[in-house]
Amino acid sequence: GNSVTQMEGPVTLSEEAFLTINCTYTATGYPSLFWYVQYPGEGLQLLLKATKADDKGSNKGFEATYRKETTSFHLEKGSVQVSDSAVYFCALTETSGSRLTFGEGTQLTVNP
Amino acid sequence: EAGVAQSPRYKIIEKRQSVAFWCNPISGHATLYWYQQILGQGPKLLIQFQNNGVVDDSQLPKDRFSAERLKGVDSTLKIQPAKLEDSAVYLCASSFSGADEQYFGPGTRLTVT
Numbered sequence: 001g002n003s004v005t006q007m008e009g010p011v012t013l014s015e016e017a018f019l020t021i022n023c024t025y026t027a028t029g030y031p032s033l034f035w036y037v038q039y040p041g042e043g044l045q046l047l048l049k050a051t052k053a054d055d056k057g058s059n060k061g062f063e064a065t066y067r068k069e070t071t072s073f074h075l076e077k078g079s080v081q082v083s084d085s086a087v088y089f090c091a092l093t094e095t096s097g098s099r100l101t102f103g104e105g106t107q108l109t110v111n112p
Numbered sequence: 113e114a115g116v117a118q119s120p121r122y123k124i125i126e127k128r129q130s131v132a133f134w135c136n137p138i139s140g141h142a143t144l145y146w147y148q149q150i151l152g153q154g155p156k157l158l159i160q161f162q163n164n165g166v167v168d169d170s171q172l173p174k175d176r177f178s179a180e181r182l183k184g185v186d187s188t189l190k191i192q193p194a195k196l197e198d199s200a201v202y203l204c205a206s207s208f209s210g211a212d213e214q215y216f217g218p219g220t221r222l223t224v225t
Contacts, residue, residue, distance in 0.1 A: 042218065043116070043218045043219060044155070044203065044205075045216070046213055046214075089154050089155075091154070099145075099157040099168060100145075100147075100155070100214065102155050102156070104154050105152075105153070105154055
């Protein structure tokens, strides 16, 4: 079956540090890949997505590239802010409209 | 545009009791999802509706969980009877169609004691 593995957390960084959260996946076929973010007290929000190999998703300074050869979709941001503190989830759908399969989530805390 | 609404936001019950959660999706969204998010884990799909028909309920524990979406709009998820391991956040999401972005509600946090 499908699965998503995220780097173990939590992650604590100082403001303006570089962020990488690793995500690898197992799926048959050609999945679409997503990063969702959950701010404290709020619902899940789509942060970015990529639907085919070598696509780069980007939003709010975050980026992730769909790497089929390494089955990875690592999240990066060049300079994090305190407001980026949240839980980040990597997810996939195997085919359009199928269920989202989520990773375990990575708690990010950014200190001033 | 109003988002996905859920109620209640919090619920505490004793094991073996029953509980129901309500979800109102974004207007015009045909597809509705219920996910279970246990503390420290990612959400797991319980059931997916397309209009008022079930598309996927393969991970729904049908001996105790049930869900309905009458008239293809609002949905209710019920647990009867609850077990300690049902303590989780229950998330509702909707999308215009099954191929589109899913929008999540704030969730209902259930504690079973």
